[in-house]
Amino acid sequence: MTMQEGRAIAAAMGTPAAMGTPAAVNTPVSGGRKPNGPARRFSLGRWLLPVYTALALVFLLIPIAYTFIFSFNDSIKSNISWRGFTLNNWLNVCNAQDVCSAFGNSILIGVTATVIATTLGTMIAIALVRYRFRFRSSISLLLFLPMATPEVVLGAGLAAEFLGAGVEKGIGTIIIAHTMFCISFVVVTVKARVSSLDPALEEAGRDLYGSPAQVFWRITFPLLLPGIVAAALLSFALSFDDFIITNFNSGSATTFPKFVYIAASRGIPAEANVIASAVFLIAIALVVSQQVSAAARRKRLARVG
């Protein structure tokens, strides 16, 4: 997921489906329908929309299917024409060493940037919801602006700063850049969770003579954890797929997207498709299992309540 994609995810957050609560169902008012009213008039429209939706979703999945299928291609150098089915690419991913080391760099950068951004962002989110302070609106603006700035400007800006300061670009500068654009997304994600937290729970902890640290680690933190985990996953996904900002601040270091960009002119090895497909399957598995566990929790709550 690129940074821009995080913006879209953040935009959809706060909807019932994303929050894991059942959607508000507006049951139609069944009475009062006119006998020849609109219910009958648009029978074509009734089929048009579902069919369109199905076709649109298939369209969105075409390049994914292509990437996945060509990860099994028995390719020699470039992976453009189909030459036969093989599992070799999946079994020997690291035969293409450049791909593998770029992938390793991406993981290292993603994990480091995620840890830093999640820590800093969570602290900001807690402060924003729980405390009053001056310059609140300027701080909100400062958190909002990185999400509204084109990536190419963020990348060129940081590169200009590093250039002026004489910093040599490498993995360290990539981590600095990724942490920067992840912070805002962590704040948005965790803030939603902090706002929904019942302050009475923490008051109860204090009433029972819990020290502030005890209250935080035993009450606040566990309750915030789902939000923090979601923010961390989002950060990692953003960092892992970022290309534009990385390209400006990487120097000679390579990440997985940068490898793909450079290799694009002379042909992408099938191993790159393997890595992308594997990452895709893991991400989808995570999302689906989250959905299933949320559904199970809803059912349990419905039974208890």
Next chain:
Amino acid sequence: MAFSAFASGTVQEQAPRRKSRIALLLLLPGILYLVLFFLVPLVSLLITSLQAPSALGDIGVYETAFQWQNYVVSITQYGDQILRSFLYAVLATVFALIFSYPLAYFIGVKARNWPLLQNLMLVLVIAPFFISFLLRTLAWKSLLSDESAFVTGLKALSLLAPDAHITGTPVAVVFGLTYNFIPFMTLPLYAALERLDTRYLEAGSDLYAHPFTVFRTVTIPLSMPGIVSGVLLTFIPAAGDYVNASREFLGGTGTAMIGNVIESNFLVQLNYPAAASLSIILMVVILAIVTVYVRRSGTEDLL
């Protein structure tokens, strides 16, 4: 909405007065980080954009100056690319909106009674996010290449001239931008339509309004926050994108956008002042468009 996520005025009012020293401690590291690696870069971009070539004439070495003419040079030299960026971005935004609205409407309104199906369709909408952005663009490059079944089929049906191409043309670039940013449009539209109270639509049809009139006068205005959010989320990254338009991906010789020019000036030609001034121009134009657009469409609580 991402663009109103920081607006929540209600939370502010409810926030209890507590020791601001703890708040400072919580805020300081993160805010300092953003100042150092977001604000300072913007300032250094501004300084770089005004630099003049070094007196010794070395390539890639510049001195601090106040060479505002850099902006004039950039605009005259790259006027085509600047205009093209905004044209492509506008087209991609319009196509993405037309593509996404029915999709988001079906997921958010029609599929309400089946939450499982609704969630499944949402996962499918964001599925492209989970496969590398560059690889999915390259996938389209292969699927639209001259040897591909799609293009040869079009040529066999005489829908495309025998010597015509799709990749390397503006059509392919706008197509790529549209495809890559469709989920950005669909998600906020879904978020708005999901909250749409269908009783308003019934009230409209009960008053004998034609379904199209109901759609135009009820559905569209009620989903306006989603449209605004989606348009911004699509337009901003599309205008600054340089992957789709790059020659190794879907673009060709005549499709370079402002992002491509910034990249080549910064990383290849080492002409930092030109790259910086173009970045500043891009940022200013986008901020201006966003401000005007938000004012016009009446949702002023975005910031």
